[in-house]
Amino acid sequence: xxxxxxxxxxxxxxxxxxxxxxxxxxxxxxxxxxxxxxxxxxxxxxxxxxxxxxxxxxxxxxxxxxxxxxxxxxxxxxxxxxxxxxxxxxxxxxxxxxxxxxxxxxxxxxxxxxxxxxx
Amino acid sequence: xxxxxxxxxxxxxxxxxxxxxxxxxxxxxxxxxxxxxxxxxxxxxxxxxxxxxxxxxxxxxxxxxxxxxxxxxxxxxxxxxxxxxxxxxxxxxxxxxxxxxxxxxxxxxxxxxxxxxxxxxxxxxxxxxxxxxxxxxxxxxxxxxxxxxxxxxxxxxxxxxxxxxxxxxxxxxxxxxxxxxxxxxxxxxxxxxxxxxxxxxxxxxxxxxxxxxxxxxxxxxxxxxxxxxxxxxxxxxxxxxxxxxxxxxxxxxxxxxxxxxxxxxxxxxxxxxxxxxxxxxxxxxxxxxxxxxxxxxxxxxxxxxxxxxxxxxxxxxxxxxxxxxxxxxxxxxxxxxxxxxxxxxxxxxxxxxxxxxxxxxxxxxxxxxxxxxxxxxxxxxxxxxxxxxxxxxxxxxxxxxxxxxxxxxxxxxxxxxxxxxxxxxxxxxxxxxxxxxxxxxxxxxxxxxxxxxxxxxxxxxxxxxxxxxxxxxxxxxxxxxxxxxxxxxxxxxxxxxxxxxxxxxxxxxxxxxxxxxxxxxxxxxxxxxxxxxxxxxxxxxxxxxxxxxxxxxxxxxxxxxxxxxxxxxxxxxxxxxxx
Numbered sequence: 001x002x003x004x005x006x007x008x009x010x011x012x013x014x015x016x017x018x019x020x021x022x023x024x025x026x027x028x029x030x031x032x033x034x035x036x037x038x039x040x041x042x043x044x045x046x047x048x049x050x051x052x053x054x055x056x057x058x059x060x061x062x063x064x065x066x067x068x069x070x071x072x073x074x075x076x077x078x079x080x081x082x083x084x085x086x087x088x089x090x091x092x093x094x095x096x097x098x099x100x101x102x103x104x105x106x107x108x109x110x111x112x113x114x115x116x117x118x119x
Numbered sequence: 120x121x122x123x124x125x126x127x128x129x130x131x132x133x134x135x136x137x138x139x140x141x142x143x144x145x146x147x148x149x150x151x152x153x154x155x156x157x158x159x160x161x162x163x164x165x166x167x168x169x170x171x172x173x174x175x176x177x178x179x180x181x182x183x184x185x186x187x188x189x190x191x192x193x194x195x196x197x198x199x200x201x202x203x204x205x206x207x208x209x210x211x212x213x214x215x216x217x218x219x220x221x222x223x224x225x226x227x228x229x230x231x232x233x234x235x236x237x238x239x240x241x242x243x244x245x246x247x248x249x250x251x252x253x254x255x256x257x258x259x260x261x262x263x264x265x266x267x268x269x270x271x272x273x274x275x276x277x278x279x280x281x282x283x284x285x286x287x288x289x290x291x292x293x294x295x296x297x298x299x300x301x302x303x304x305x306x307x308x309x310x311x312x313x314x315x316x317x318x319x320x321x322x323x324x325x326x327x328x329x330x331x332x333x334x335x336x337x338x339x340x341x342x343x344x345x346x347x348x349x350x351x352x353x354x355x356x357x358x359x360x361x362x363x364x365x366x367x368x369x370x371x372x373x374x375x376x377x378x379x380x381x382x383x384x385x386x387x388x389x390x391x392x393x394x395x396x397x398x399x400x401x402x403x404x405x406x407x408x409x410x411x412x413x414x415x416x417x418x419x420x421x422x423x424x425x426x427x428x429x430x431x432x433x434x435x436x437x438x439x440x441x442x443x444x445x446x447x448x449x450x451x452x453x454x455x456x457x458x459x460x461x462x463x464x465x466x467x468x469x470x471x472x473x474x475x476x477x478x479x480x481x482x483x484x485x486x487x488x489x490x491x492x493x494x495x496x497x498x499x500x501x502x503x504x505x506x507x508x509x510x511x512x513x514x515x516x517x518x519x520x521x522x523x524x525x526x527x528x529x530x531x532x533x534x535x536x537x538x539x540x541x542x543x544x545x546x547x548x549x550x551x552x553x554x555x556x557x558x559x560x561x562x563x564x565x566x567x568x569x570x571x572x573x574x575x576x577x578x579x580x581x582x583x584x585x586x587x588x589x590x591x592x593x594x595x596x597x598x599x600x601x602x603x604x605x606x607x608x609x610x611x612x613x614x615x616x617x618x619x620x621x622x623x624x625x626x627x628x629x630x631x632x633x634x635x636x637x638x639x640x641x642x643x644x645x646x647x648x649x650x651x652x653x654x655x656x657x658x659x660x661x662x663x664x665x666x667x668x669x670x671x672x673x674x675x676x677x678x679x680x681x682x683x684x685x686x687x688x689x690x691x692x693x694x695x696x697x698x
Contacts, residue, residue, distance in 0.1 A: 003359030003367055006246050009237055016238030027226055029311040030304075030343050031465075061312020063226030064466035068165060071226070080124045080178045085164050107162045110126060112176060114167035114183070114482075115217035115468075 020075075022055050024048075024100070027071040029062035035069035036088065043089040044072070047096040055100055068111050074099055085111035123200055124159040126176040128166035130185075132489060138162050141173050141189070148192045158200055168211060169462070169484040185211035215469060215477040218444065220452045221428045222468045225312030230347050233354040236315040242360055244431035248323045249368045253283060256327040260430070262438030264450035269295055269386075269423030270501065270527045271603075272449075272516040278420055282328040282410040285418035292325040292333040292372075293395070293414065293421040297379045297386040299338065300499025301550060303530030305454040306424035308466055310337070310344035313428065314351035318374065320427030322365070323434060325372045328420050333372060336391055338379040349376060383500075383554035387602045388421045390556070401558045402602035423528070425454055445471030449515035459496075459532035460487050472513035475505060479533055490535040494618070498527025500547040500554075501607035503614025504540065523614040525607070539636035540619040541626055544612045545573045551608035562605025565596040569612060576623060578639040579630040586616065586623060638682045641697040643675050645686075649694035656686035656695060 026032070026041045044057055055076070063071055068085035072095060075081040082105060084095060091109060098104050127145060129137025142162050149155050168174045171185035175195065182205050184195065191209060198204050219225075228235040236242070248256045261276030282290060294317060298306040310317060321333045337345050352374050355361040363371045377395050384390045385400040392414050394400035413419025429451060433441045442450045449471040455478065458464045462484030469478060475495055479485065486492050494504040497514075503524035505512070512518050516526050534543065552566040569592050575581045593609030600606045616623060625631050632640045645656070645665075652672050657665040664679035665686060675686070675695075687695045 003364065004242075005366065009242060009246065012234055013238045013240070016234055020238075025226075025229075029308060030341075031308075033343075058229050059231065060228060061225045061230050062308045062466065064222060064308070064468070065165075065463065066465035067463050068465075073226075078122075082161075105124070105159060105161045108164055110161055110163040111165040112126060112163060112167045113217070114213055115219055117219045117223055 021077045023058055023075050024055055024095070025058045025060045025073040027062055027069060027073075028059040031062050031066040032069045032071065037070040039089055040070045040072065040087050040092045043092040044096060047093045048100070051096055051101050053096065053100050063113070065111060065113065071111070076100060076103070079103060079105070083111050083113075084109040122157055122159070123180075124161060124178040125200075126161050126163040126166055126178070128163040128168075128174050130166065130169050130171050130174050132170060137173065141187075144189055145192055148196060152196050152201075154196065154200060165463075168213070169481070171211065174211065180205070183211040184209040213477075213481055215473045215481065217468055217482060218452050218470050219468050220432055220444070221309060221425055221454050222312070222466065223432070224316060225308060225466075228313065230312055230314050231350055233315060233351065233358060236313070240431075240435060241315055242319055242355075244434035245319050245322050245326075245360070246366055248326055248434050249366055249370055253327045253329065256323060256434065257283060259434060259438040260327070263433045263441035264438075264445075265426065265429055265433060265441065266449060266516060267423055268425035268429070268453070268528070270498065270525060272526060275422065275426055278410060278422070279324060279327045281408075282418050282420040285411050287418050289417045290328055290330040291414045291417055291419040292321055292328060292330040293391070293419060294321055294333065294335045294424060294427055295386060295388070295391060295421050296335055296337040296341070296344070296424050297391060298341075298424070298528060299383040299386050299554075300501075300528055300530045301547075302458045302532050303456045303499055303528050305456050305466060305529045307341050307344050309424050309428050309454075310341065311347055314344075314347045315355065316428045316431055317348070317424055318351055318355055318361070320422075320430035321374060322361070322372055323430050324420060324422060324427065326370050328418075330420070331372050333374045334395060334414075335374065335376045336379055336385075336395060337376060338381060338385075340381060345376060345378070352376075382556070383550075384556045384602070384604050387604060389602065391421065392419065401556045402604075404601060425529070446513060446515045448517050453514065453526070453529060455529045455531045457483050457531050457533070460490065460535040460538070461485070461533040462487050469514075471515045474511050474513050476510040478514070478531070479510065483533065486533065486535045488535075490537060493534045493536050493538055494540070496524075496532040496534065496543065496547075496611070497530070498525035498607075498610070499530045500550045501525055501603065501610055502527045502530075503610045504534070504543065504618060505614075506618045523617050524610065537634055537636070539632055539634035540615040540622045541573065541577050541632070542634075542636045544615045545570065545577060547611035548573060548608065551604060555604065555608070559599075559601040559605060561596045561599040562601070562608060565592045565600075566605070566608050568592055569596075569609065573612070576626050577632075577637045579626065579637075581623075581627040583624070583627055585627070586620070589616065635697055638684045641682050641684070642677065643680060643682065643684070643686060643695055643697050645673055645675055646694045646696050647672055649692050651692050651694070653691075655689050655691070659685050659689040661685065 072084045072087045173187040175184040257280045265275045266272040385394045390400045390402040409419040454468045494506045555562045557563045572585045664676045667673035
C-alpha cells in the first residue's frame with residue numbers, strides 16, 4: 001500500500017465501524033493467557049465451527065479486571081453487549097451454544113464495570 | 120416496549136444465596152406482570168459495586184440501583200421496566216468511578232490489527248499534529264498540564280520544548296518501557312493491549328522535538344509486549360505511518376526496539392541511555408540532562424509508555440480538555456496496578472484526585488478475605504506506605520509526596536492486618552539492595568547496612584538506637600546517592616517508621632511481631648485440645664523437633680525448633696499455635 005492519506009484513514013474507520021457487530025473477543029494479554037485464555041480461544045473457535053455460526057472471533061488486550069480473567073466479551077445483534085468472566089473451556093462452549101446460537105445470556109458469569117471511556 | 124436486560128447481584132459480604140433468591144423473586148414478579156418475554160433477567164458474577172446490598176443494573180438505559188429490597192420490585196417493574204424512567208431514591212451514584220483514557224482501547228481492540236486501532240480514531244492525532252506544526256503541538260501539551268507518568272512527574276510539554284530547542288540536527292526519541300517495580304504492570308498492559316497508541320505518541324513526540332529516530336526500550340521479560348510492538352511498527356510502516364514522508368509531509372521517523380536485560384536501574388534515564396549505547400547500565404551524574412546531551416551525545420527525549428499513550432487524545436481533543444480532568448497540580452488520569460490483599464486485583468484508571476479510599480474500597484472492593492485493612496503501598500520500592508487514617512487523601516503527585524510516598528509508576532499494593540511493616544520495609548529494601556548497580560557508595564553501602572539493621576530487628580536482636588541509625592543512613596542515601604534508585608531506596612523504611620513506629624518498637628522491646636509474620640520471633644506450641652494426633656506436623660518438621668506418637672499426641676521441642684512455621688501451615692485442625 002502506498003502512503004496512507006487522511007481520506008484513507010477516515011474511510012477505513014467508517015468501514016470498520018459499520019461492520020462492528022456479531023463478534024466475540026477474548027482478552028489475550030499476559031494476564032489472560034496465564035489464566036487460560038488461549039485454551040478458551042481454541043474452544044470458542046472449535047465450537048463456532050461446529051455450530052456453523054457466522055461470528056467473528058477476535059483477540060484483544062487486557063480490560064483491567066485481571067482477577068476475573070479469562071474474560072470473553074460478546075456482541076450479537078439485537079442483544080446487549082456483555083462480558084463473561086472466569087471463563088473455562090466448558091463455559092466457552094456454553095457461550096457459543098447458549099448465547100450466540102440460543103440468544104440467551106448465561107447465568108452467573110457476567111461481569112460489569114462501572115467506568116467511563118474517553119474516545 | 121423494547122427488550123430490556125436486568126443484571127442482578129447481591130453484594131452483601133459473605134452472602135451466598137442472596138443473588139439466587141432475589142433472582143427468583145424478580146422473575147416470578149415479572150411473570151405476574153406478563154413481562155417475562157420482554158425482560159431478560161441475568162445473575163451477574165460481579166457488577167462493579169461492592170457492599171451495597173442487592174444491586175440491579177438495567178440495560179439499555181444503564182441505570183444502576185443499589186440496596187434494593189424485595190418490596191422495591193413492584194415499582195422497578197412499573198416505573199423503570201415499563202416506562203424507562205429512573206427511580207431517584209434507589210439510584211446508585213458512586214463517589215468516583217473509573218475514567219479510561221490511557222486504557223481507552225485496551226481490551227476493546229485487537230492489538231495486532233492496525234485497522235482496529237484506526238477505527239477508534241487511530242493516527243488522526245498524528246495527522247492533526249503534522250498539520251499544526253511542532254510549536255503548536257508543544258503548546259498544546261503545555262496547556263494540557265500532562266506530567267511524566269514514569270514516576271518523576273516532570274511536565275511533558277516542558278521536556279519536549281527543552282529537547283526541541285537544544286541545538287543539534289540529530290535528535291532521538293525514546294520510549295521507556297523498562298517497567299520494573301514489583302507488582303506494577305501498567306505499561307505492559309498498554310503495550311500489549313494498545314501498541315499503536317504508544318507508537319502514535321512516539322511519532323507525535325518525535326515530530327515535536329525534531330527527531331527522526333525513535334527507540335522502544337522494553338525489558339526482555341515482556342516477550343508478548345515486544346512481539347506486539349514489533350508487529351505494530353511493521354504494520355504502521357506498511358501503511359506509511361512510520362518511515363519516510365509520513366502522510367506525504369516532510370516528516371520522517373523510524374522506530375526500533377531495544378531490549379533491556381533485566382536490570383531495574385536501567386529504568387533510570389541515564390542508565391537506560393548507557394544500556395542502549397551498548398555500555399554497562401549504570402547511571403551518570405546530571406547535568407548534562409538527556410535533553411541536551413543524551414543518546415550518543417545528541418539531544419534526547421525519554422518518555423514513559425503511559426505518558427506517550429496520553430498524547431493522541433490530548434492532540435485530538437485539545438490540551439484544555441485534558442486539563443479539566445484531575446486536580447490543580449496533576450492533570451488527567453492515572454493507571455494503577457491494584458494488587459496485594461485486594462478483592463479485585465487488576466488495572467484501574469481514575470482521574471487524579473480520586474481518594475485512596477474510593478480506589479481501595481469502591482473500585483477494588485476492599486481487602487480480599489474480609490480482614491482489616493492496614494495500609495496501601497504506592498510507588499513500589501521508591502515509595503512508601505499510607506495508613507488507614509490518611510485514606511481520604513486524593514491521589515496526585517504532590518499529595519503522595521507530602522505523605523512520604525510517591526506516585527511512582529502506579530503500583531498500588533494493599534496490605535491487611537496480617538502484613539508486618541518491618542517485613543514490608545525489609546522486602547522493598549532487599550529489592551533495592553539487589554538492584555543497586557554499585558556505582559556510588561551511599562546506595563551500595565547504605566542500603567546494605569540498613570538491610571542488616573532491619574534483619575536484626577526482625578530477628579529480635581534490634582535496639583532502640585537502631586531506629587535512629589536507620590533514619591540517619593536513610594537521610595545520607597537520599598542526599599548523596601547518584602540516581603533515583605538510591606535516593607528513594609530508603610522511602611519504604613522511612614514511611615513505615617513514620618506511621619508504624621509502634622510496630623518496630625514492639626519487635627525491639629517486647630521481641631514480638633504483632634502480625635505474626637517474623638517467624639524468628641514466634642514460638643510454636645501444639646494445643647492438646649485441638650490436636651487430632653494425626654502426626655502430620657511431625658512428618659513435616661524439617662528439624663525433627665516434634666516428637667510423640669498417635670496415642671500420646673505430639674509436642675514441639677523448643678530447643679530444636681527453628682520457627683520455620685511449616686507445622687503451622689501443615690496442621691489441618693489449627694492445633695499448632697504461634698505466639
